Amino acid sequence: MSDSRTPLTPGVGKHPDAAVLTAVVKRFTTAKGEKLTAVDGMDLRLRRGEAVAFLGPNGAGKSTTVDMLLGLTTPDQGRVTVFGQEPRHAVRDGQVGAVLQSGGLLPDLTVGATLRMLGSLHPGADPERTMDRAGVTALRDRKVGACSGGEQQRIRFAIALLSAPQLLLLDEPTAGMDVTARRAFWAAVREETRRGVTVLFATHYMEEADLYADRVVMVDRGRVIADGSASSLRTAISGRTVSARLSPTDAHLTTGSPLVRRATVRGDRHHLETGDSDALLRLLVNETSATAIEVAPRSLEETFVALTSQAETTGRTTR
Numbered sequence: 001m002s003d004s005r006t007p008l009t010p011g012v013g014k015h016p017d018a019a020v021l022t023a024v025v026k027r028f029t030t031a032k033g034e035k036l037t038a039v040d041g042m043d044l045r046l047r048r049g050e051a052v053a054f055l056g057p058n059g060a061g062k063s064t065t066v067d068m069l070l071g072l073t074t075p076d077q078g079r080v081t082v083f084g085q086e087p088r089h090a091v092r093d094g095q096v097g098a099v100l101q102s103g104g105l106l107p108d109l110t111v112g113a114t115l116r117m118l119g120s121l122h123p124g125a126d127p128e129r130t131m132d133r134a135g136v137t138a139l140r141d142r143k144v145g146a147c148s149g150g151e152q153q154r155i156r157f158a159i160a161l162l163s164a165p166q167l168l169l170l171d172e173p174t175a176g177m178d179v180t181a182r183r184a185f186w187a188a189v190r191e192e193t194r195r196g197v198t199v200l201f202a203t204h205y206m207e208e209a210d211l212y213a214d215r216v217v218m219v220d221r222g223r224v225i226a227d228g229s230a231s232s233l234r235t236a237i238s239g240r241t242v243s244a245r246l247s248p249t250d251a252h253l254t255t256g257s258p259l260v261r262r263a264t265v266r267g268d269r270h271h272l273e274t275g276d277s278d279a280l281l282r283l284l285v286n287e288t289s290a291t292a293i294e295v296a297p298r299s300l301e302e303t304f305v306a307l308t309s310q311a312e313t314t315g316r317t318t319r
Protein backbone atom coordinates (compact mmCIF):
# COMPACT_ATOMS: atom_id res chain seq x y z
CA MET A 1 0.00 0.00 0.00
CA SER A 2 1.61 3.18 -1.14
CA ASP A 3 0.65 5.35 1.88
CA SER A 4 2.40 3.19 4.41
CA ARG A 5 5.47 2.44 2.34
CA THR A 6 8.74 3.37 3.94
CA PRO A 7 11.60 4.97 2.02
CA LEU A 8 13.54 2.40 0.04
CA THR A 9 16.91 3.94 0.76
CA PRO A 10 18.29 3.52 4.28
CA GLY A 11 18.81 6.91 5.92
CA VAL A 12 16.57 8.85 3.54
CA GLY A 13 13.73 8.95 6.07
CA LYS A 14 16.02 10.46 8.69
CA HIS A 15 17.41 13.27 6.56
CA PRO A 16 16.06 16.60 7.83
CA ASP A 17 16.13 18.33 4.45
CA ALA A 18 14.30 17.16 1.37
CA ALA A 19 16.69 19.02 -0.92
CA VAL A 20 19.63 21.38 -0.66
CA LEU A 21 21.17 23.51 -3.39
CA THR A 22 24.45 25.15 -2.45
CA ALA A 23 25.94 27.90 -4.63
CA VAL A 24 24.59 26.21 -7.73
CA VAL A 25 25.56 27.60 -11.13
CA LYS A 26 24.27 26.24 -14.43
CA ARG A 27 25.34 27.65 -17.77
CA PHE A 28 24.11 26.84 -21.24
CA THR A 29 25.56 27.61 -24.62
CA THR A 30 22.98 29.25 -26.85
CA ALA A 31 22.45 28.35 -30.51
CA LYS A 32 24.64 31.39 -31.36
CA GLY A 33 27.44 29.94 -29.25
CA GLU A 34 27.07 32.49 -26.45
CA LYS A 35 27.29 31.47 -22.79
CA LEU A 36 24.10 31.97 -20.83
CA THR A 37 23.94 31.63 -17.04
CA ALA A 38 20.53 30.10 -16.28
CA VAL A 39 21.18 29.53 -12.57
CA ASP A 40 23.60 31.92 -10.97
CA GLY A 41 24.69 30.97 -7.46
CA MET A 42 21.42 29.51 -6.16
CA ASP A 43 21.23 28.61 -2.47
CA LEU A 44 18.04 26.86 -1.48
CA ARG A 45 17.01 24.45 1.26
CA LEU A 46 13.70 22.60 1.10
CA ARG A 47 12.75 21.31 4.51
CA ARG A 48 10.71 18.16 4.82
CA GLY A 49 6.97 18.61 4.60
CA GLU A 50 7.12 22.14 3.18
CA ALA A 51 5.09 23.31 0.22
CA VAL A 52 7.33 25.79 -1.53
CA ALA A 53 6.29 27.99 -4.44
CA PHE A 54 8.91 28.91 -6.96
CA LEU A 55 7.98 32.22 -8.56
CA GLY A 56 9.74 34.16 -11.23
CA PRO A 57 9.47 35.57 -14.72
CA ASN A 58 10.11 33.59 -17.90
CA GLY A 59 13.69 32.47 -18.11
CA ALA A 60 14.36 33.00 -14.39
CA GLY A 61 15.86 29.53 -14.03
CA LYS A 62 12.98 27.67 -12.38
CA SER A 63 12.80 24.73 -14.80
CA THR A 64 16.58 24.41 -14.88
CA THR A 65 16.60 24.19 -11.09
CA VAL A 66 13.86 21.55 -11.15
CA ASP A 67 15.83 19.61 -13.78
CA MET A 68 18.88 19.64 -11.51
CA LEU A 69 16.79 18.41 -8.57
CA LEU A 70 15.69 15.54 -10.79
CA GLY A 71 19.23 14.77 -11.88
CA LEU A 72 18.26 15.45 -15.50
CA THR A 73 21.07 17.93 -15.70
CA THR A 74 24.03 18.62 -13.45
CA PRO A 75 25.34 21.91 -12.08
CA ASP A 76 28.51 23.45 -13.49
CA GLN A 77 29.36 24.63 -9.99
CA GLY A 78 27.93 24.01 -6.54
CA ARG A 79 26.08 21.00 -5.22
CA VAL A 80 22.54 19.62 -5.29
CA THR A 81 21.42 16.93 -2.87
CA VAL A 82 18.03 15.28 -2.44
CA PHE A 83 17.48 13.57 0.90
CA GLY A 84 21.23 13.87 1.37
CA GLN A 85 22.14 12.02 -1.82
CA GLU A 86 22.76 12.64 -5.48
CA PRO A 87 19.44 13.62 -7.11
CA ARG A 88 19.54 10.76 -9.62
CA HIS A 89 19.90 8.24 -6.78
CA ALA A 90 16.87 9.70 -4.98
CA VAL A 91 14.92 9.59 -8.25
CA ARG A 92 16.01 6.01 -8.94
CA ASP A 93 14.76 5.02 -5.48
CA GLY A 94 11.32 6.52 -6.18
CA GLN A 95 11.78 9.28 -3.62
CA VAL A 96 11.01 12.03 -6.14
CA GLY A 97 7.95 12.50 -8.34
CA ALA A 98 7.63 15.21 -10.94
CA VAL A 99 5.11 16.92 -13.15
CA LEU A 100 7.09 18.64 -15.86
CA GLN A 101 5.98 21.03 -18.58
CA SER A 102 6.86 18.54 -21.29
CA GLY A 103 6.13 15.12 -19.83
CA GLY A 104 5.39 12.68 -22.64
CA LEU A 105 2.20 10.62 -22.45
CA LEU A 106 1.09 7.83 -24.76
CA PRO A 107 -2.14 9.10 -26.38
CA ASP A 108 -3.56 5.70 -27.41
CA LEU A 109 -3.43 4.13 -23.96
CA THR A 110 -6.30 4.61 -21.56
CA VAL A 111 -5.61 6.47 -18.34
CA GLY A 112 -6.03 3.26 -16.34
CA ALA A 113 -3.68 1.30 -18.61
CA THR A 114 -1.10 4.08 -18.39
CA LEU A 115 -1.16 4.02 -14.60
CA ARG A 116 -1.04 0.22 -14.48
CA MET A 117 1.83 0.04 -16.95
CA LEU A 118 3.93 2.69 -15.19
CA GLY A 119 2.87 1.36 -11.78
CA SER A 120 4.44 -1.99 -12.67
CA LEU A 121 7.82 -0.20 -12.58
CA HIS A 122 7.39 0.61 -8.89
CA PRO A 123 7.14 -2.31 -6.49
CA GLY A 124 4.18 -1.80 -4.16
CA ALA A 125 2.52 0.87 -6.31
CA ASP A 126 -1.29 0.96 -6.20
CA PRO A 127 -2.54 2.44 -9.51
CA GLU A 128 -6.21 2.45 -8.50
CA ARG A 129 -5.57 4.31 -5.27
CA THR A 130 -3.12 6.64 -6.99
CA MET A 131 -5.76 7.55 -9.59
CA ASP A 132 -8.12 8.27 -6.75
CA ARG A 133 -5.59 10.49 -4.98
CA ALA A 134 -4.91 12.44 -8.16
CA GLY A 135 -8.62 12.75 -8.97
CA VAL A 136 -8.49 10.91 -12.30
CA THR A 137 -10.52 7.79 -11.46
CA ALA A 138 -13.43 9.03 -13.59
CA LEU A 139 -11.05 9.15 -16.57
CA ARG A 140 -9.86 5.54 -16.11
CA ASP A 141 -11.29 4.19 -19.38
CA ARG A 142 -10.66 7.25 -21.52
CA LYS A 143 -7.74 7.37 -23.93
CA VAL A 144 -5.06 9.79 -22.75
CA GLY A 145 -5.14 11.53 -26.13
CA ALA A 146 -8.84 12.27 -25.66
CA CYS A 147 -8.24 14.00 -22.33
CA SER A 148 -8.05 17.79 -22.14
CA GLY A 149 -4.80 19.59 -21.38
CA GLY A 150 -5.83 20.10 -17.76
CA GLU A 151 -6.83 16.44 -17.41
CA GLN A 152 -3.50 15.37 -18.86
CA GLN A 153 -1.76 17.45 -16.21
CA ARG A 154 -3.67 15.50 -13.56
CA ILE A 155 -2.69 12.24 -15.25
CA ARG A 156 0.93 13.40 -15.01
CA PHE A 157 0.33 14.14 -11.34
CA ALA A 158 -1.05 10.61 -10.85
CA ILE A 159 2.05 9.18 -12.54
CA ALA A 160 4.22 11.31 -10.26
CA LEU A 161 2.49 9.81 -7.22
CA LEU A 162 2.94 6.16 -8.29
CA SER A 163 6.23 5.64 -6.45
CA ALA A 164 4.87 7.26 -3.25
CA PRO A 165 7.53 9.99 -3.47
CA GLN A 166 8.62 12.06 -0.51
CA LEU A 167 9.44 15.02 -2.75
CA LEU A 168 7.16 16.29 -5.50
CA LEU A 169 8.50 18.70 -8.10
CA LEU A 170 5.72 20.39 -10.03
CA ASP A 171 6.68 22.66 -12.92
CA GLU A 172 3.70 24.90 -13.72
CA PRO A 173 1.38 21.99 -12.92
CA THR A 174 -1.90 23.84 -13.39
CA ALA A 175 -1.11 25.14 -16.88
CA GLY A 176 -4.22 24.51 -18.98
CA MET A 177 -6.53 23.87 -16.03
CA ASP A 178 -9.72 25.80 -15.45
CA VAL A 179 -10.56 27.22 -12.03
CA THR A 180 -12.44 24.11 -10.84
CA ALA A 181 -9.69 21.78 -11.98
CA ARG A 182 -7.09 23.97 -10.29
CA ARG A 183 -8.92 23.82 -6.99
CA ALA A 184 -9.28 20.04 -7.21
CA PHE A 185 -5.61 19.73 -8.14
CA TRP A 186 -4.42 21.81 -5.19
CA ALA A 187 -6.71 19.92 -2.82
CA ALA A 188 -4.96 16.72 -3.96
CA VAL A 189 -1.53 18.34 -3.48
CA ARG A 190 -2.55 19.50 -0.03
CA GLU A 191 -3.37 15.90 0.88
CA GLU A 192 0.17 14.96 -0.05
CA THR A 193 1.73 17.71 2.07
CA ARG A 194 -0.56 16.64 4.93
CA ARG A 195 1.14 13.25 4.70
CA GLY A 196 4.52 14.96 5.07
CA VAL A 197 5.48 15.06 1.40
CA THR A 198 7.64 18.05 0.39
CA VAL A 199 6.36 19.95 -2.63
CA LEU A 200 8.20 22.46 -4.78
CA PHE A 201 6.02 24.02 -7.44
CA ALA A 202 6.97 26.53 -10.08
CA THR A 203 4.18 28.87 -11.00
CA HIS A 204 3.47 32.22 -12.57
CA TYR A 205 0.38 32.65 -10.41
CA MET A 206 0.92 34.70 -7.27
CA GLU A 207 -2.50 33.51 -6.01
CA GLU A 208 -1.39 29.88 -6.12
CA ALA A 209 1.71 30.75 -4.14
CA ASP A 210 -0.37 32.69 -1.69
CA LEU A 211 -2.99 30.00 -1.17
CA TYR A 212 -0.98 26.80 -1.29
CA ALA A 213 2.63 27.47 -0.30
CA ASP A 214 4.09 27.52 3.20
CA ARG A 215 6.98 29.39 1.70
CA VAL A 216 7.57 31.39 -1.44
CA VAL A 217 10.92 31.56 -3.18
CA MET A 218 11.13 34.23 -5.83
CA VAL A 219 13.84 33.92 -8.45
CA ASP A 220 15.10 36.22 -11.13
CA ARG A 221 18.06 35.72 -13.46
CA GLY A 222 18.98 32.49 -11.72
CA ARG A 223 19.14 33.97 -8.23
CA VAL A 224 16.88 33.89 -5.20
CA ILE A 225 15.68 37.46 -4.71
CA ALA A 226 13.05 36.85 -2.03
CA ASP A 227 12.39 33.93 0.27
CA GLY A 228 9.80 33.82 3.00
CA SER A 229 6.28 32.90 3.95
CA ALA A 230 3.60 34.03 1.53
CA SER A 231 2.39 36.58 4.03
CA SER A 232 5.85 38.05 4.71
CA LEU A 233 6.56 38.21 1.01
CA ARG A 234 3.19 39.75 0.30
CA THR A 235 3.89 42.41 2.89
CA ALA A 236 7.33 42.95 1.44
CA ILE A 237 6.24 43.21 -2.16
CA SER A 238 2.72 44.51 -1.90
CA GLY A 239 2.15 48.10 -1.04
CA ARG A 240 1.13 51.37 -2.50
CA THR A 241 2.69 54.28 -4.17
CA VAL A 242 2.07 57.64 -2.56
CA SER A 243 2.84 60.56 -4.82
CA ALA A 244 2.96 64.24 -4.01
CA ARG A 245 4.57 67.55 -4.86
CA LEU A 246 7.35 68.10 -2.37
CA SER A 247 9.79 70.88 -1.62
CA PRO A 248 13.45 69.82 -1.66
CA THR A 249 13.54 69.86 2.17
CA ASP A 250 10.35 67.77 2.42
CA ALA A 251 11.61 65.41 -0.26
CA HIS A 252 14.78 64.86 1.77
CA LEU A 253 12.73 64.17 4.91
CA THR A 254 10.31 61.71 3.30
CA THR A 255 12.64 59.78 1.03
CA GLY A 256 14.92 59.21 4.02
CA SER A 257 12.04 57.77 6.06
CA PRO A 258 12.10 54.01 6.75
CA LEU A 259 8.47 54.02 5.55
CA VAL A 260 9.69 54.64 1.99
CA ARG A 261 11.07 51.64 0.12
CA ARG A 262 11.83 53.40 -3.10
CA ALA A 263 11.45 56.93 -4.36
CA THR A 264 11.41 58.21 -7.91
CA VAL A 265 10.77 61.64 -9.35
CA ARG A 266 8.59 62.02 -12.45
CA GLY A 267 7.81 65.54 -13.60
CA ASP A 268 7.10 67.65 -10.55
CA ARG A 269 5.94 64.67 -8.45
CA HIS A 270 7.76 62.39 -6.07
CA HIS A 271 6.52 58.77 -6.19
CA LEU A 272 7.10 56.98 -2.89
CA GLU A 273 6.65 53.22 -2.67
CA THR A 274 5.60 52.10 0.77
CA GLY A 275 4.22 49.11 2.66
CA ASP A 276 2.37 51.43 5.06
CA SER A 277 0.61 54.13 3.11
CA ASP A 278 -1.43 55.26 6.16
CA ALA A 279 1.70 56.06 8.17
CA LEU A 280 3.33 57.75 5.18
CA LEU A 281 0.23 59.89 4.63
CA ARG A 282 0.31 60.92 8.29
CA LEU A 283 3.97 61.87 7.90
CA LEU A 284 3.27 63.89 4.76
CA VAL A 285 0.24 65.68 6.21
CA ASN A 286 1.63 66.35 9.68
CA GLU A 287 5.29 67.00 9.04
CA THR A 288 5.61 68.39 5.53
CA SER A 289 3.89 70.94 3.31
CA ALA A 290 3.25 68.32 0.58
CA THR A 291 0.51 69.15 -1.91
CA ALA A 292 -1.59 67.16 -4.40
CA ILE A 293 -1.12 63.92 -2.49
CA GLU A 294 -2.36 60.76 -4.25
CA VAL A 295 -2.33 57.12 -3.19
CA ALA A 296 -2.40 54.30 -5.74
CA PRO A 297 -2.16 50.52 -5.28
CA ARG A 298 0.62 48.78 -7.14
CA SER A 299 -0.20 45.89 -9.40
CA LEU A 300 1.54 42.55 -8.93
CA GLU A 301 3.55 43.21 -12.06
CA GLU A 302 4.69 46.56 -10.70
CA THR A 303 5.63 45.06 -7.36
CA PHE A 304 7.57 42.30 -9.04
CA VAL A 305 9.40 44.80 -11.22
CA ALA A 306 10.10 46.89 -8.12
CA LEU A 307 11.45 43.87 -6.29
CA THR A 308 13.62 42.66 -9.14
CA SER A 309 15.12 46.10 -9.74
CA GLN A 310 15.69 46.44 -6.00
CA ALA A 311 17.46 43.08 -5.95
CA GLU A 312 19.58 44.18 -8.89
CA THR A 313 20.83 47.26 -7.10
CA THR A 314 21.15 45.92 -3.56
CA GLY A 315 21.40 42.13 -3.92
CA ARG A 316 19.01 42.05 -0.96
CA THR A 317 16.75 39.10 -0.17
CA THR A 318 13.68 39.02 1.96
CA ARG A 319 13.34 36.58 4.82
Ligand SMILES: Nc1ncnc2c1ncn2[C@@H]1O[C@H](COP(=O)(O)OP(=O)(O)OP(=O)(O)O)[C@@H](O)[C@H]1O
Pocket: 028, 029, 030, 036, 037, 038, 056, 057, 058, 059, 060, 061, 062, 063, 064, 065
Ligand atom coordinates in the same frame (compact mmCIF):
# COMPACT_ATOMS: atom_id res chain seq x y z
N1 LIG B 1 19.02 23.43 -22.87
C1 LIG B 1 19.17 24.76 -22.91
N2 LIG B 1 20.01 25.32 -23.79
C2 LIG B 1 20.19 26.67 -23.84
N3 LIG B 1 19.55 27.53 -23.01
C3 LIG B 1 18.70 27.03 -22.12
C4 LIG B 1 18.45 25.61 -22.02
N4 LIG B 1 17.55 25.41 -21.04
C5 LIG B 1 17.24 26.62 -20.55
N5 LIG B 1 17.91 27.59 -21.19
C6 LIG B 1 17.86 29.02 -20.92
O1 LIG B 1 18.11 29.21 -19.52
C7 LIG B 1 17.30 30.26 -19.00
C8 LIG B 1 16.47 29.73 -17.86
O2 LIG B 1 15.48 28.88 -18.41
P1 LIG B 1 14.41 28.12 -17.50
O3 LIG B 1 13.60 27.28 -18.43
O4 LIG B 1 15.10 27.47 -16.38
O5 LIG B 1 13.54 29.35 -16.94
P2 LIG B 1 12.10 29.31 -16.25
O6 LIG B 1 12.20 30.19 -15.04
O7 LIG B 1 11.66 27.92 -16.00
O8 LIG B 1 11.21 29.99 -17.35
P3 LIG B 1 9.65 29.79 -17.73
O9 LIG B 1 8.88 30.47 -16.64
O10 LIG B 1 9.53 30.49 -19.03
O11 LIG B 1 9.38 28.32 -17.80
C9 LIG B 1 16.49 30.79 -20.17
O12 LIG B 1 17.16 31.91 -20.71
C10 LIG B 1 16.50 29.64 -21.17
O13 LIG B 1 16.37 30.10 -22.49
